[in-house]
Amino acid sequence: MPVITADKLQDNYDVVIVGSGAGGGQTAYTLTMEGVKVLVLEAGRSFDVQTEVAMLQWPSHAPLRGEKTPDKQYGFHDCSIHSGWEIPGEPYTNAHTETENQFKWWRQRMMGGRTNHWGRISLRNGPLDFKPRTLWGLGFDWPISYDDLAPYYDKVEMLVGVFGTNEGLENSPDSSPGVLLPAPKLRVGELYAQKHGKKVEAHIVPIHRAVLTKPQDAETIPARLHPDNAKAQGILAESMRTRAPCFWATDCHRGCAIRANYDSQTVHLRPALATGNLDILPNAMAREVTINKDGKASGITFIDKTTGREGHAKGRVVVLAASSQESVRLLLNSKSKLFPDGLANSSGKVGKYITDSVSSSLSAHIPAFEGMPVHNEDGAGGPHAYVPWTLHDLNRKAELGFPGGYHLEFTTGRQMPSMNVVNSIESRAGSPSVLFGKKLLEEARRFYGCQFGFGAQGTMLPNDDCFAELDPDLKDQWGIPVLRFHWKWSEFELNQVRHQQKRIRELLETLGGRISAKADADPAKVIKTGGSVIHEVGGAIMGADPKTSVTNQWSQTWDVKNLFLADGAPFASTADKNPTLTIMALAWRMADHLLGELKRQNL
Amino acid sequence: MHAPDSLPLISRRVSIQWMLGATAALAAKDASIFAAEPAITARGYGPDPSMVKIYQPGDVWPLTLTESQRRTTQALCDLIIPADASSPSASAVGVHDFIDEWISSPYPAQSGDRRTILDGLTWIDAESQRRFQKPFADLSAEQRTALCNDIASLKPKPEHKKAATFFKRFRDLTAGGYFTTPEGSKAIGYVGNMPGGTFEGPPIEALKHVGLA
Numbered sequence: 001m002p003v004i005t006a007d008k009l010q011d012n013y014d015v016v017i018v019g020s021g022a023g024g025g026q027t028a029y030t031l032t033m034e035g036v037k038v039l040v041l042e043a044g045r046s047f048d049v050q051t052e053v054a055m056l057q058w059p060s061h062a063p064l065r066g067e068k069t070p071d072k073q074y075g076f077h078d079c080s081i082h083s084g085w086e087i088p089g090e091p092y093t094n095a096h097t098e099t100e101n102q103f104k105w106w107r108q109r110m111m112g113g114r115t116n117h118w119g120r121i122s123l124r125n126g127p128l129d130f131k132p133r134t135l136w137g138l139g140f141d142w143p144i145s146y147d148d149l150a151p152y153y154d155k156v157e158m159l160v161g162v163f164g165t166n167e168g169l170e171n172s173p174d175s176s177p178g179v180l181l182p183a184p185k186l187r188v189g190e191l192y193a194q195k196h197g198k199k200v201e202a203h204i205v206p207i208h209r210a211v212l213t214k215p216q217d218a219e220t221i222p223a224r225l226h227p228d229n230a231k232a233q234g235i236l237a238e239s240m241r242t243r244a245p246c247f248w249a250t251d252c253h254r255g256c257a258i259r260a261n262y263d264s265q266t267v268h269l270r271p272a273l274a275t276g277n278l279d280i281l282p283n284a285m286a287r288e289v290t291i292n293k294d295g296k297a298s299g300i301t302f303i304d305k306t307t308g309r310e311g312h313a314k315g316r317v318v319v320l321a322a323s324s325q326e327s328v329r330l331l332l333n334s335k336s337k338l339f340p341d342g343l344a345n346s347s348g349k350v351g352k353y354i355t356d357s358v359s360s361s362l363s364a365h366i367p368a369f370e371g372m373p374v375h376n377e378d379g380a381g382g383p384h385a386y387v388p389w390t391l392h393d394l395n396r397k398a399e400l401g402f403p404g405g406y407h408l409e410f411t412t413g414r415q416m417p418s419m420n421v422v423n424s425i426e427s428r429a430g431s432p433s434v435l436f437g438k439k440l441l442e443e444a445r446r447f448y449g450c451q452f453g454f455g456a457q458g459t460m461l462p463n464d465d466c467f468a469e470l471d472p473d474l475k476d477q478w479g480i481p482v483l484r485f486h487w488k489w490s491e492f493e494l495n496q497v498r499h500q501q502k503r504i505r506e507l508l509e510t511l512g513g514r515i516s517a518k519a520d521a522d523p524a525k526v527i528k529t530g531g532s533v534i535h536e537v538g539g540a541i542m543g544a545d546p547k548t549s550v551t552n553q554w555s556q557t558w559d560v561k562n563l564f565l566a567d568g569a570p571f572a573s574t575a576d577k578n579p580t581l582t583i584m585a586l587a588w589r590m591a592d593h594l595l596g597e598l599k600r601q602n603l
Numbered sequence: 604m605h606a607p608d609s610l611p612l613i614s615r616r617v618s619i620q621w622m623l624g625a626t627a628a629l630a631a632k633d634a635s636i637f638a639a640e641p642a643i644t645a646r647g648y649g650p651d652p653s654m655v656k657i658y659q660p661g662d663v664w665p666l667t668l669t670e671s672q673r674r675t676t677q678a679l680c681d682l683i684i685p686a687d688a689s690s691p692s693a694s695a696v697g698v699h700d701f702i703d704e705w706i707s708s709p710y711p712a713q714s715g716d717r718r719t720i721l722d723g724l725t726w727i728d729a730e731s732q733r734r735f736q737k738p739f740a741d742l743s744a745e746q747r748t749a750l751c752n753d754i755a756s757l758k759p760k761p762e763h764k765k766a767a768t769f770f771k772r773f774r775d776l777t778a779g780g781y782f783t784t785p786e787g788s789k790a791i792g793y794v795g796n797m798p799g800g801t802f803e804g805p806p807i808e809a810l811k812h813v814g815l816a
Contacts, residue, residue, distance in 0.1 A: 073725070376794045441690070
């Protein structure tokens, strides 16, 4: 079974999955390794990571030096095609016009989805992150605890390959022994911040990222992940051997032709295809989940973008992994006599409780770095260190004014120059005139690599004001009703951003940093727009009660037992961690449950 | 900042301003004020260009500069980044062609620069004729520097205000265009983009530089 065209669809599949990213990829992998016949529908085209990714191209090899344009909204060499916050023919709307009420929705229409371009930062949610209601009386407790998910975090980390260290920190969990790959050495800026950050209680440790720092252990990991399944072990071992470790160049956002970092095709879909149990249909834009007379999901209606024709894929089970809000949209658009308000929506909670990483950033010029001896610090194509949240005691004493916390990611160093590399050079040099000639070259060399900053990503608990619904009027180019977003930050998020800014400022000042931004910045202005971090989750949250949640702890919808969600939609909150690793762990856990239910003939 | 509108066309235009930030928004406004500027009818590279191809200015959309504008651009580029013992000049790595590509871009973020640069090139040649009776490209290095010193001030005289805006922007494009080439990257001190077998971390001299060793 291979990548197919619509005319090659089989009459029936065990499971039809919508979406080929982290959630869909993981689900397809877990199921096909166990012999389940799976179809994956992907709205974008096939994409060959090995031949289409720009690895060592320079900015000067791209039009406009690779700067962002409306066609390539993350820059020319970023591994995203047919992608963006605005895609022609695929609109969405915001219910309110005010700046602070906007939600931006990134879509990535290509095989592998958003896993093609991300920082590969792979942090586990911690025990506290699953129980905000118990801890702070806010949001909802997840119906699972960290212990339920911990074995799946181990499995995912072994499968995709994650580097990092175990630091024994509260709520930033260690992995099991032998799971993590060695962390790369820290860069000079990361070491400098590690030393001086201690003065302001910034505890800087190696970050966890899905990048191979050495070849995967193809001898032992396959047996640990697939005991008693020789075929799966063989396929996985073979797949692991096709992956080269990092060659210490190229930003991971460009994708990875040598397969050193994780994307869904590299890690999930290749071995899943090798089982012979997977068909992938690209260019298939899902419109609706179809229902049989018993109220069970029967498949997916889709538009074949190559012909404009509508098709239908039948399955005994349907898994939505289209990205949290695209899955919400599918549920809301799947209306029938049995489900007049959209599918799996008896609680009225489909589209509700969208959360996102609470984010702001600040940077400074660090004079100590001026004139740094020239050296190569590309490293593993992204950060090697971060500042985990460690101020739990303040939080327990309710001294912070917001629940949860945030981690800080570095933006540092002697990175490949971009168009803005000499920004602010006159003010740094104290020059009364625009520098040019020999002096410009001298000062550019002296200041290059001195810009240093932190971006915070923090907890957001669900509120009643952040949700999506169908726009009453607007449809996309295929006639599918689009989403309308409502967004409003609560005082908690704004308090958190105030704290983020103060803390980053303190940290940068400890490093001797010169900060140009004003200290009393309005948090409502510096908080990153909802959705702009591309960490939006929720909209079909899991819970213990069918009246207040959309799925049970297995991401299985309460109303339709053969319908599952495998993306960020079931997240009951956003932790101070990036969501992708948790999406994969939840998807694997869901798929294990699905397998058991298939065997027990419960679906 | 604006909301994505319900109409896709407007939504797209508005979101472009949004996304590309304040400079772009200003640039787009600027362009609409000077509606007389010859419109660019070329299209961009679309949502699915080859990312691995090595592009040259002119490959995706046609260029703008006349031969004399190009000579002026080249001369200005090399005044801003001359060759030195270890690195080539800006024009030796094609930065003048990049500037032509930039101002010929069909995207809104560059439309303000198109006006600024074309007007600035006209001004600088006229000024050169007025003062030295020669086009800028034919001036001596001293004459070029003298002319540009007048418009390089961050607090320019009123009569030089527009020319100063041009010069700052031209310098930014030249520097950005230069340091993003392999040669220019090396010139500024970026020595990465080199695959290797190991990552050794910072060398001892770098650690010493910041008191870590």
